Amino acid sequence: MVGRLLLSLVWAMGLWAMAQGWELRVCADPNHLPYSNRQEEGFENKIARLLAEEIGARLVYYWYPQRPLLREAIREGECEVVIGVADGHPLFLNTIAYYRTAFVFVYRADRNLDLASLDDPVLRGLRIGVHVVPGGVNPPARALANRGLLPNLVGFSVFGDYAKPNPLSEPVEAVVRGDIDVAIVWGPVGGYFAKRSPVPLKVVLVSPEIDPPFLPMVFSITVGVRKGDEGLRDLLNRAIVRRWEEIQEILASYGVPLLPLPKPSL
Secondary structure (H helix, E strand, C coil): CHHHHHHHHHHHHHHHHHHCCCEEEEEECCEECCCEECCCCCHHHHHHHHHHHHHCCEEEEEECCCHHHHHHHHHCCCCCEEEEEECCCCCCEECCCCEEEEEEEEEEHHHCCCCCECCCHHHHHCCEEEEECCCCCCHHHHHHHHCCCHHHEEEEECCCCCCCCCHHHHHHHHHHHCCCCEEEEEHHHHHHHHHCCCCCEEEEECECCEECCCEECEEEEEEEECCCCHHHHHHHHHHHHHCHHHHHHHHHHCCCCCCCCCCCCC
């Protein structure tokens, strides 16, 4: 009973906010499919729209290319949230996680590679495409380097050429062309572009989930909220619970490989 009353109160607050012309200000990348683009075709665009509707706010975007600039924008107060932030990110307040996924192998189905593990001996004879993160760490690339496979790696910028559509697709496109044998990319990227590939591709979750001693390949994803705005975070938490099934349907429709994550209760 108390839970229903709280949800009713949140809904009433949302209607009041909409009447007052309240905006949900979202920082997003204008050319970053499958996540977002200026045409609002990404799955994060769809999720942002759902959440804004649920809390009764008008959705407003602030477009910033490249993820580091998004963090700067939210810190400076231009926007309030970033959709799709790893749980525990130190620069944000995190909502509850609304999906959990992992890095994946992507390779042509006609190659019959049967890959699943970073320890598979066949990797030693393959050209392996990975995204390069300037100033950051790509967990699969680090894990493969630890295994002596650095010479096998072919790097692709995680930001890509912004003059071209779909810059994140480059490793998957290289697999399709045969320029590399396999790509190891973040699950949403692999699933989305494999689904749209002109040739059949295999998308397989990378194992182990945590490479010893502690290099995770699996992450839970949240909405990142500007620090200090606990009220908005709590409002979004309730919106995520209320629209949980719709969010999961959006993710599945974009080919996001989903690991088990029970629906939370508030």
